[in-house]
Structures are given as C-alpha cells and as structure tokens.
Amino acid sequence: MPMIGKFPLRRTLRYLKEGKVHFKERVRVFTITYNTFGEKCQGARDFVFYNLQQLQYNNPKVQMQTLTNLTPSPYIQCFLDGCEEVLIDIDNFSQSEIVERLNKVLGKSELILAAEELARRQLVNPAHFGRRFGRKCICQVDGQVTCPGEVALPKEMRGKYRDMKAGCCLKAGKGRIQIGLPDVDDEQDAALQTSV
Structure with a gap:
C-alpha cells in the first residue's frame, strides 16, 4: 500500500491494532456528532481523525457513524441491545480524554480482554x-x-514396487550402484576383474 495522503500510518495494521477501546458486546451502533470548525470540537475532530479507524478495527460488529455540523456541541451517542441509549458529552474534551471516557463507560476491562485472549x-x-x-x-x-x-499401503503407492515395475531398481553393492543389473556373485566379480 502506498504511503499517500494525510497521515498514512493510520492505515497500517500495526497502528490499527494499537487501539485501546474494545466495546462491550451490548453496543450495536456508535455515533459521534461534531463540528468541523471551532475550538470546542477540536478534541472530537482529532478523535475522529486518529482513533476512529482503530475503533472500527477493534469492533467490527459495531456500526459507526460520524455526523458533522448538526449541533453546536459535540457528543457521542451509542445504542445498545434492548433499545437502550447512552449519551456522552465530549464538549471541550481532548482526544485522549475522549478515549479514556469511552473505555470507562462502554469498554471492556483489562481482565475481560485477557480472558478473551x-x-x-x-x-x-x-x-x-x-x-x-x-x-x-x-x-x-x-x-x-x-x-x-x-x-x-497398496503396492502401487510403495516406492520399491513402483521402481521395480519401471525396471530401474537401484541396488548398492561393494561401493558402487548398479542400475537394472542382476546381482553378481563374488566369484563372477573376481573373474571379471582378472579377465580385464
């Protein structure tokens, strides 16, 4: 993947795995509403820019939405099982404070994460x-x-049978390899050497 765009390290697997927030199983929908201007929403903008991808990677079953320029103050709204709703005010919060608050309210504890691992x-x-x-x-x-x-095993699957059937059996004897030759007795071997 080419490193193109604004802060391309956000798209690396190592960065995505470093996310600290793992939602509880009850969370179904996560919505963050913020403005693209103003100092009150700077922490929310930084959270969306740096941490939302990590949140999506660590919680693949949760639907994530970002809504911009709808309300004057930023907030997070989560929908849980059983039609429950959780609202978290993030007005004038920094990026790290938002992560801590999310982990405290809707995140799994370290003990639960270790047991799941x-x-x-x-x-x-x-x-x-x-x-x-x-x-x-x-x-x-x-x-x-x-x-x-x-x-x-069937004979067809044995190497010895297959090689003998093909006529290229290898036999070792007296420091040499004979290929497809019949066995030679020691007397015949001595007679061949003296005649040569």
Missing part, C-alpha cells in the same frame, strides 16, 4: 495435529491415507 488462543484449529492437539496424526483426518503401520 486466552480463550482465543485455546481454540482448536482442525488443521493442527500432533501430541498437543485432538488428532495425533494426519491419517486421522478424513480423506487422508491411513498410516502404513495400521493398514498396509
């Missing part, structure tokens, strides 16, 4: 196999070939 790590991925996971071997996955120790 632990549960997320322990989820069983069906692609994993080994001693620590539900499947010991890949042969236990449907559609995979069973282990040769349990059920013998």
Whole structure:
C-alpha cells in the first residue's frame, strides 16, 4: 500500500491494532456528532481523525457513524441491545480524554480482554495435529491415507514396487550402484576383474 495522503500510518495494521477501546458486546451502533470548525470540537475532530479507524478495527460488529455540523456541541451517542441509549458529552474534551471516557463507560476491562485472549488462543484449529492437539496424526483426518503401520499401503503407492515395475531398481553393492543389473556373485566379480 502506498504511503499517500494525510497521515498514512493510520492505515497500517500495526497502528490499527494499537487501539485501546474494545466495546462491550451490548453496543450495536456508535455515533459521534461534531463540528468541523471551532475550538470546542477540536478534541472530537482529532478523535475522529486518529482513533476512529482503530475503533472500527477493534469492533467490527459495531456500526459507526460520524455526523458533522448538526449541533453546536459535540457528543457521542451509542445504542445498545434492548433499545437502550447512552449519551456522552465530549464538549471541550481532548482526544485522549475522549478515549479514556469511552473505555470507562462502554469498554471492556483489562481482565475481560485477557480472558478473551486466552480463550482465543485455546481454540482448536482442525488443521493442527500432533501430541498437543485432538488428532495425533494426519491419517486421522478424513480423506487422508491411513498410516502404513495400521493398514498396509497398496503396492502401487510403495516406492520399491513402483521402481521395480519401471525396471530401474537401484541396488548398492561393494561401493558402487548398479542400475537394472542382476546381482553378481563374488566369484563372477573376481573373474571379471582378472579377465580385464
């Protein structure tokens, strides 16, 4: 992604993951109303510019809306499950104060976030196999070939049978490799060497 535009670091994954506000499950809609002019709304403008993308990334199931130049004072309005509504006044608040207040009123605590992270790590991925996971071997996955120790492989799948059928069997003997030749006895080998 090219670094074009105003403050392009806002679009990097590292910046998005650094967001501090993770909404509770009850929050469905988040609306921020502010003006594009005036000193009273500077904190709200900075919050929208720097933190709204992080908020969207950390809360993908929450609908986010920004409304500009509708009221003289900025505020945040959130709609929760059960038709509940929460209004947060952010008049003359700085960007960091808005983040702290949102986290205090509608955010999850650090304890809950740590428990969710632990549960997320322990989820069983069906692609994993080994001693620590539900499947010991890949042969236990449907559609995979069973282990040769349990059920013998068909001859067509064995390398020795396939190579012998093709006529290019490799045999090692006395420091050399014979390709497709019959075994030579030691007496015949000595006779060949003396005749040469």
